[in-house]
Amino acid sequence: MAATCSDAVAATKFALSKDFVAEYAARPVPFGYGGLGEFVFYRTYSRQRHDVEGAPLEKWHETIERVVNGAMNMLRRHLKDQWREDDHVLLAKDMYDRMFTMKFLPSGRGLWAMGSPLTEERQLYAALSNCGFVSTLYIGNTDREKALDPFLFLMDACMCGIGIGFDTLGAGHRRIISEPQVKEAVLYIIDDSREGWVDSLRLLLSHYFFDDPLPVFEYGLLRLAGTPIRTFGGVSGGPEPLKKMHTTLSTLFRRRRGEFLSVTDIVDIMNIIGACVVSGNVRRSAEIALGPNTQEFIDLKNYKVNAHRKGHMWISNNSVKATIDTDYTAIAESIMENGEPGIFWTENVQAYSRMRPEEKDHKDQRAIGTNPCAEQPLEHHELCCLVETFPAKHDSLHDFVDTLSLAMFYAKIVSLGETQWPETNKVLRRNRRVGVSMSGIVQFIYRYGREELARWCEEGYTFLKDYDVRLSQTWGVSPSIKITTVKPSGTVSLLAGATPGVHYPISPYYIRRVRISKTSTLLQHLKDANYSIVEANASENALVVEFPVFAGFDEIRSESSVSMVEQLELVAFMQRHWSDNGVSATIKFDKESEGEHIAKALDTFQHHLKAISFLPNEPGVYHLAPYEAITERQYYDMTAGLKHIVWHDATNNEPKMHEYCGTDGCTPIRRKKSPKADV
Secondary structure, three states: OOOOHHHHHHHOOOOOOHHHHHHHHOOOOOOOOOHHHHHHHHHHHOOEHHHOOOOOEOOHHHHHHHHHHHHHHHHHHHHHHHOOHHHHHHHHHHHHHHHHOOOEEEOHHHHHHOOOHHHHOOOOHHHHOOEEEEOOOOOOOOOHHHHHHHHHHHHHHHHOOOEEEEEOOOOOOOEOOOOOOOOOEEEEEOOOOHHHHHHHHHHHHHHHHHOOOEEEEEOOOOOOOOOEOOOOOOEOOOOHHHHHHHHHHHHHHHHOOOOEOOHHHHHHHHHHHHHHHHHOOOOOOOEEEEEOOOHHHHHHHOOOOOHHHOOOHHHEEEEEEEOOOOOOHHHHHHHHHHOOOEEEEHHHHHHOOOOOHHHOOOOOOOOOEEOOOOOOEEOOOOEEEEEEEOHHHOOOHHHHHHHHHHHHHHHHHHOOOOOOOHHHHHHHHHHOOEEEEEOOHHHHHHHHOHHHHHHHHHHHHHHHHHHHHHHHHHHOOOOOOOOEOEOOOOHHHHHHOOOOOOOOOOOOEEEEEEEEEOOOOOHHHHHHOOOEEEEOOOOOOEEEEEEEEEOOOOOOOOHHHOOHHHHHHHHHHHHHHOOOOOEOOEEEEOHHHHHHHHHHHHHHHOOOOOEEEEEEOOOOOOOOOOEEEOOHHHHHHHHOOOOOOOOOOOOOOOOOOOOOOOOHHHOOOOOOOOOOOOO
16 A cells, blocks of 8 residues: 555654754753753763764753654654644754753653653653653453553553552452462563563562462573663662562461462562562652541551561552541541641542532542642552743733643643553543643742732633634544643752742752762762762762752752641642642641641641641751752852853763652651661
């Protein structure tokens, strides 16, 4: 059959002209927070040029070129003969400029993956998504695909860099075999691939769930620890993390022979899988466990009650699926102890777009879970794509609305990408859920005021709703079920010098400490610029770089000076005026003066929020903490001798530490604190 004109258009590669990109090569890049934003870019998001091993890292203008070209190529393949070259070139140039100047940015996943071999060659579009959710409700099903699916999906997704939420609805539905009736074993040589690791989990679960032959694993094909992972970035952890996962899961299943999996068992299994992904150095893993308001679930991170969970309990945040008028007493007592669990109100999620009476539209009736930072309500098997805007970087509402249009344009393009999971594709096509987020919210308030923020939110949201309808009609896809959010942000907000999401900074002036390997090729660039570099713990082969940071306004309040109720009010404000998905926030509280009021606060704000979490405010406790408040004088003393970091022809042998949607400041994974500084 002869190729059609549509096929020819879709096969043609889009590329911004080299002359256009060259205009930006010599422009200063507005990286935030002095050298910190630029360091984060080179350490985390800059790929080796042309993905050639040993080549210098991309510069900012080259990364944005890759991202914009990749996005427009995705759209071109979708539109085929509806593609209009001149119009889309103009859109691409505007998108490029607003990303370059950091008026908006894709998520960290987009900065790393879009336009790379992951999307252009392997078409692994799932790698562009921040996060997803899977339910365990059907693990008792006789259909083995449905029974195994939640565990396999979580592992596969985490290995693609996607943070995953899950529930415990399958507790009491899956019985582990008492004694195997099938006595033979089967040798399985694990392939050195993501698929090979996931298939090994499939075989192990099939034995304990369905009495299939016991797999005997051969790990000889797996690459050695320290071997570079070219396409995804970072280095391999070798076969040991996978061996440990197999052993730990087998121990759990043998202990539970003849019994039904409990709430604790389900969370253990998911956490053990997540720990394998983390230890494998593929990338960070992020999980959230949603469970019942029972003492068993509340105690999952109580070391005294669950000593066996110490090795993996930190992998997930845990949140109770609460109902309106829940008794929050036991939850609040646990929050006082270790900041967990969080709270997720399913009925608010299902009933409301924005939390206001006129938007009780019941659009999200199928949403039963959320992503790891709880800003995106999600259906079973649903993924979400987030994009971040920085309103404080705009001088007018008109300019901000123009940015919103391009942010939505990018996010909607990502929703066009098919994944490797048919059920996920079905949900994505129906919902086209995206999350256009804001960061630097408190900076905006200090620049323009809260009333102006409400106006920008209201007019921006109204514009996006109308724009999504027009865009969807043009592209021949469904309108997005939800379009706005407030993510906690992570290193993306550091690039732009923005406070993360709705959160306040630790102080107007502070030190941000980042761990870096003693063998890192980035280290000399920092030394040459006179940054303070000190030894980490004696047990680590690492150093700690200290970056002095100014939050942008002398008058901006530190997080310790903002009451628990004030923080909750700001979250409710954004949930009412902006976000039709959710608002991710970790409320910092003073144990002595505010801890006893948590239950009452939850009772008050349960009618205004979709999800929330808390963390005790305990600054200055640990040596070389990631954040340390300093005075204005200390800041200027630290910056006086610093030089601009020269990154010319820099290379990077550091493992890529991709974020999902979180940051240490809002603790996407509430790991037990240690003296270690972390990025």
